[in-house]
Structure formats: C-alpha cells, structure tokens
Amino acid sequence: MSKPQGKVLGRGLSNLLDSSAVPDAGERVQEIEIAKIKPNPENPRKKFDRTAIEELAQTIKQHGLLQPILVQKQGDIYVVISGERRLRSLMSLGYPKAPCIVKEFDRKKTLEVSLIENIQREQLDPIEEASVYKSLIADYAMTQEDLANQVGKNRATIANRLRLLGLPEHIQAAIADGRLTEGQARPLLAVKNAELQMKLFREITENGLNARAIEARARALSNPKEDKKNAKGKKSDANIRAVAQKVEEHTGMRTRINYNPQKKSGSITIDFFSPDDLEKLLKMMGLRRVSL
DSSP states (O other): OOOOTTOOOOTTTTTHHHHHTSOOTTOOOEEEEGGGEEOOTTOSOOOOOHHHHHHHHHHHHHHOOSSOEEEEEETTEEEEEEOHHHHHHHHHHTOSEEEEEEOOOOHHHHHHHHHHHHHHTTOOOHHHHHHHHHHHHHHHOOOHHHHHHHHTOOHHHHHHHHHGGGSOHHHHHHHHTTSSOHHHHGGGGGOOOHHHHHHHHHHHHHHTOOHHHHHHHHHHHHOHHHHHHHHHHHHHHHHHHHHHHHHHHHHSSOEEEEEETTTTEEEEEEOOOSHHHHHHHHHHTTOOOOOO
C-alpha cells in the first residue's frame, strides 16, 4: 500500500501499516469465520460512512478483497487491528469468512497501527484523532514530540488537536460531525468560561460566522471591559457619521469629521469643487466671498 503524497511517518512506524498486512515467516493468510471477528472497541474511528462501505463492497464483489484484515486472537474470538471498514463491507455482502492475518500486538502497538491506518486514509475527524493522541500520551508516558515523530505530524498540530478536547462535549460533537470546522473551533479556546463558549458556539451556528469574526467575538467575550469600550467607540463613530451626513445634506458638499473622544475635540472638512461652491458655502455662514 503506497502512502498518500505528503504523508511522512516517523521512523519505526513508517512501514508498520504496510508490513503489518504482510505475513511474517510462519504466518499465512487465514480464512476466519466473520462471526468470530469483532471490531476493536479502541479503534479511533467511531463513525463509518455507509456509502463508502457500499462502494468498497461493490469493489470486493468484483475484484475480491485485495488486502487481508489484520486481527489479533483473544480467546475464542479475533479482534480487528486494521481493516474494520473491510470487515463491514464483507458483512454487508453476506460473506461467511474473511481473509485475515493474525498477529500479536500489545495495546500500544494496536493503537498505533489503528491510528496510522486512519491517518493515511484521512478517515479520522479531529476529535477522534485527538482522543487517540491523549491515550498514547497518558498511558505510555509519551511526549507530544515523541508522538509527533511517531505519526509524522508537526508537534504544534498534535498540541492544537489535544486542546480541542478541552471544549464542552456539545462543541466537540459539532466538530466531529462537521457542523463546526477546526478553524472555527480554535478561537473558542481563548474563551475560558464554558457557558460563554456555548454562547459563542450558538452565535456561530445561527449567524454562520467565519474564523475572523469568531476571533473578534472571542476577544470581546474574554475581555468584557474592552468590548464595552469598543461598543461605546462604535456608537460614537455612528453619531459622528450622522452629523457629517446632515452637513452634506445641508450644503450639498462632501463632509468629513475627525473626532478625538478622549480630547473631545476634532476637525471638520468640507470639500468644494468650484468658486461657486465656495461662495455658496460662505453665504450659508453669513460671510462675504473672499478673492482667491
């Protein structure tokens, strides 16, 4: 299996997925009853697209299963390490058996194989991926740098994904099912209060805010005093624009007002484009025309 272009896996795991599907010396592909094969409860992939499974099933029906399912024997059953989508496709076709390679992996290696397989196929949503990172770091004392090297990702990417797990579950669910993008969700992390995070989340879904607008709202919610100051400033700007518009309506000339609210002072500029305009303006002010 070739790696997708641009994916670079860390040394030690770079060939793990490819080699795991190839029998070692003494191993062979076995036909195992599907009734004895169970999904791995720790598979990071929690959602499976029905259409994708149906399409794979049609491919299998026409060409057979080109890559065996990787399983591990546990008592009388076999647990899938890699290939749950293939297993689901075979089940949908009603096949009684599946070609498998049986290998013995510890829990850490099983998680790594499942993670790498899904990353290579770009099947994990950000929350699923973050959950596996969290398990590997917590259970095996791995640093973010270690993990980044193992899965071929930037450490900052690992850190950003892990931070998403600090959001309320409802928001995590929205990220997982695609209602909220990772770019939209990241500014929510700047808001430390969960209730305010949910308030901003509702604004995003109701108003379709983009990432830049979300960042602005997040800053406002994180600093209410600054938000009030900005709101007051916007109100002042609106009043100035209203005054300038009234002057323009009265004079028929373009008007600009620069106002400094701290000093409570400013300037007003009225543009004229002919001597007649100037004369008209001066008459309005009760002044005589001045020779130019």
